[in-house]
Amino acid sequence: MIRQEYKEAVCAETLACYREKLFAGTSGNLSYYDRTEGLIYITPGSYPYELMTPDDIMVITPDGTVKDGTHKPSSEWRLHAEIYKSMDSVCSVVHTHSPYATSFAVNNIGIPVILIEMVPFLGGDVPVAPFALPGTDEVGIYAVKAMTKDGRNACLMANHGVCAVGGSLQQAHIRATYVEDAATIYSHALSNGFPVVLMSEEMIQAMKKH
Numbered sequence: 056m057i058r059q060e061y062k063e064a065v066c067a068e069t070l071a072c073y074r075e076k077l078f079a080g081t082s083g084n085l086s087y088y089d090r091t092e093g094l095i096y097i098t099p100g101s102y103p104y105e106l107m108t109p110d111d112i113m114v115i116t117p118d119g120t121v122k123d124g125t126h127k128p129s130s131e132w133r134l135h136a137e138i139y140k141s142m143d144s145v146c147s148v149v150h151t152h153s154p155y156a157t158s159f160a161v162n163n164i165g166i167p168v169i170l171i172e173m174v175p176f177l178g179g180d181v182p183v184a185p186f187a188l189p190g191t192d193e194v195g196i197y198a199v200k201a202m203t204k205d206g207r208n209a210c211l212m213a214n215h216g217v218c219a220v221g222g223s224l225q226q227a228h229i230r231a232t233y234v235e236d237a238a239t240i241y242s243h244a245l246s247n248g249f250p251v252v253l254m255s256e257e258m259i260q261a262m263k264k265h
Contacts, residue, residue, distance in 0.1 A: 056092060057092075057094065057114050057122065057123050058089065058092075059109065061087055061089060061096045062096055062109040062110070062112040062114070063109040064087065064096075064224055065085060065086065065087050065096045065097070065098070065109075065112050065224065066107060066108060066109040066111070066112055068085060068224040068225070068228050069085045069098055069104065069107065070104060070107065071228065072085060072149065072151065072228060072231070073104040073105075075232065076153070076154075077149070077151040077153045077231055077232065077235060078104060078151060078152070079152060080103075081100075081101045081102060081103060081104070082152045082216075083149075083150055083151045083152055083216070084097065084098045084100075084129035084131050084132075084135070084150050085097070085098050085147075085148070085149050085150070085224075085227075085228075086098070086129075086132075086135045086147065086148050087146060087147050087224050088135075088139045088145070088146050088147070088148075090139075090146065093116060093117065094114050094115070094116065094122060095114070095115050095116070095117060095132070095135060095136065095139065096112055096113070096114055097112070097113050097114075097115060097128050097129050097132055097135060098111075098112065098113070098128075098129050099111050099112070099113050099124065099126035099127060099128065099129065100126065100127045100128060100129045100130045101127075101130075102126055110125075111124070111125075111126060112124065113126055113127070113128040113129075115128050115132060117136040117139060117140060118136070119132055119133070119136070130189065130190045131150055131189065131190060131194065133190065133191065133192050133194065133195055134148070134150060134194045134195040134198060134218065135148045135150075135195070136195065137192060137194075137195025137196055137198075137199060138195055138198065138199055138218075138220060141195075141199040141203070142199060142202070142203065142220060144222055145220045145221065145222065145227075146221070146222050146223060147220065147221050147222070147223055147224045147226065147227035147228075148218065148219070148220050148227060149217075149218070149219045149220075149221075149227045149228055149230070149231040150212075150216060150217065150218050150219075151216055151217045151219075151231050151234075151235070152215075152216040152217070153216070153217055153231070153234070153235040153238070154235075155235055155238035155239040155241075155242050156181075156211060156216070156217045156234050156235050156237075156238035157211075157215075157216050157217065158238070158242065159183075159211055159238055159241075159242075160183065160211035160212055160213055160214060160215055160216060160217065161213075161214055163183050163213050163214070164183065165180055165181055165182045165183045165211060166180060166181040166211070166234070166237050166238055166241050167180045167241075167250075167252040168180050168252060168253045168259065169237065169240065169241055169244065169250050169251070169252060169253060170236075170237055170240065170253070171253060172233065173233065173237055174259055176208070176229065176230055176233045177207060177208050177209050177230060177233055177234065177237070178202075178205070178206050178207040178208045178209075178259075179205060179206070179207055179256070179259040180207070180259075181207070181209055181210060181211055181234055181237065181238075182201045182202075182204070182205075182207060182210050182211070183201065183210065183211045183212075183213055184197040184198045184200065184201035184210050184211065184212045184213060184218075185197050185213055186212070186213035186214050186215065187212075189215065194212065194215070197212070198210055198212060198218045202218075202220065205256060205259075205260075206260075208220055208221065208230050209230050209231065209233075209234045211234075217231060217234050217235070219231035219234055
């Protein structure tokens with residue numbers, strides 16, 4: 056069954072990301088996965104955010120079959136579907152082109168643990184997934200590998216952007232926000248000195264146990 060409240064929630068979270076400049080133009084995408092019904096509620100492709108309403112949100116199955124909506128789903132629906140297939144605890148995906156984080160993705164440089172908040176919110180550092188052509192299955196496959204290797208909740212996608220996941224729309228959104236915040240601070244720190252990395256991988260894993 057298609058739930059209007061899920062379309063409304065996806066639209067509201069999408070517009071919040073747009074206001075916060077995590078999205079620009081028609082770039083970026085966001086989704087929620089109703090695991091009970093097997094339906095993905097996802098933003099439409101190439102549709103202006105300032106015009107978006109809940110009725111513009113597309114509903115698809117994990118194989119891309121459209122179940123509701125008058126647009127095409129985001130061209131990155133395969134990224135979302137692959138993550139939902141491979142990461143059982145995830146019910147929301149946010150893919151942004153936020154500028155500071157994406158600049159590191161373009162340089163293929165991850166963001167180390169420079170802020171203690173990165174551990175509880177992001178699981179540690181923000182790794183870089185290898186480049187794959189947008190819209191392909193490989194984008195999702197590489198993102199999943201980057202995040203699941205050491206238990207991360209977000210990654211950069213080389214020469215592409217950011218992917219953040221969560222058990223809810225709000226959780227995925229705040230994690231995408233923290234990626235951009237960490238990237239902004241790291242960029243400024245690199246410009247005026249030598250950033251100090253707080254934790255090794257061993258320390259990160261030990262902290263997660265407490």
